[in-house]
Amino acid sequence: MPACPALFISAPASGEGKTTITAGLARLHRRQGRRVRVFKTGPDFLDPMILARASGAPVLSLDLWMVGLEDCRRMLAEAAQEADLILIEGVMGLFDGTPSSADLAATFSVPVAAVISAKAMAQTFGALAFGLARYRPDVPFHGVLANHVGSPRHAQMLETSLPSGLRWLGAIAPSEDIELPDRHLGLHQADEIGDLEARIERAADTLASTALAEPPPPVEFPGASARTMPPLLAGLHVAIARDAAFSFIYPANVALLESLGARVSFFSPLADEPVPDAADALYLPGGYPELHAATLAGSTRSAKSIRTHAAANKIIVAECGGMVYLLDELTATDGGSTPMLGLLPGRATMQTRLAALGMQQLDTRHGTMTGHTFHYSSMTTALAPERHATHPTSNAAGEPVFRRGSITATYMHSYWPSNPVLTAALFHGESF
Structure with missing residues (x-):
């Protein structure tokens, strides 16, 4: 059974910074010589373009309904055999949708790192983190990263608000230099962001001082039977x-x-x-x-x-x-x-x-x-x-x-x- 360090990047809602953090994290570990495979939860075309640039490898979709359990299992097992790190970016909030990001994380026992925007928030950060971590006991929880943190004092308040047993992964200040531009259907396409490489590199630099720079624990990914396709489109x-x-x-x-x-x-x-x-x-x-x-x-x-x-x-x-x-x-x-x-x-x-x-x-x-x-x-x-x-x-x-x-x-x-x-x-x- 192949095993590989793996982490699920989620959040309480959309717009918390999941894609920026996932892209920066992929680039950080890639710079350290690790082979990184990134997956995106749910139907999405835009985020995977950026994540592919950050990781240097194609980004495939994982969804227990649209893709199916067996194909999700097969893709993760194949990635575990060739990669040093697997990152999965969630969709919307951790528990949103049926099936949800939480369902996927629980199914494959991938620990969740929650990204929470702390803008205009203080000790309530701890309550929100506690809810994400304890709402479902079957969802493994790795820790919480505070995004959009205004100052070192703000970061200290957020960290001390965490109940005992919840891991503090670090804090990220708001920065227009790493945020990804968006519009009506989501983020801009990767090729349309002229300074995308610089943004990803700066995000990686920022994350280097957080606990996310450390490889997460390995996860075992049981293989699925190989899928053989008949040549139904041969010659087309x-x-x-x-x-x-x-x-x-x-x-x-x-x-x-x-x-x-x-x-x-x-x-x-x-x-x-x-x-x-x-x-x-x-x-x-x-x-x-x-x-x-x-x-x-x-x-x-x-x-x-x-x-x-x-x-x-x-x-x-x-x-x-x-x-x-x-x-x-x-x-x-x-x-x-x-x-x-x-x-x-x-x-x-x-x-x-x-x-x-x-x-x-x-x-x-x-x-x-x-x-x-x-x-x-x-x-x-x-x-x-x-x-x-x-x-x-x-x-x-x-x-x-x-x-x-x-x-x-x-x-x-x-x-x-x-x-x-x-x-x-x-x-x-x-x-x-």
């Missing part, structure tokens, strides 16, 4: 749009296509690159088309190649922002509209508030696909949905799935390893 060439407008791509999704036998290549609509002529299928992932609408509208070479691909009845799978790109137009929050590809009738309109957020599942004759939805646009179209995804806990109708000719499009971001057979059916254009 899948082209994937990938740039700042289309970047919400699970690394595990790409790896699945390849393990099913597909050849994968990438192109950039923002750079006006065409779909490769030899591509049999096209994947348009989510991202930020709304931030790059004018550039996309001017990328005529790329647009022509996508329309040619569709006219040849070749497969197109589009999710969220990728689906928006296929519509007639995109309307911004200021009312201005930009033409899109016109391959699906309708328009998307950006909103200032979330239109949808949550886990989704798609039930088909090939079984169930898991995933999630997270978008600020609403869509109007004359197309009738072929089916709807559902909310896994309530079974209420979720995101519609549209099919027109060789195109399958939806707001749902699917985690393809949850159903390789359905993934193959999508890229073969089969009914489901």
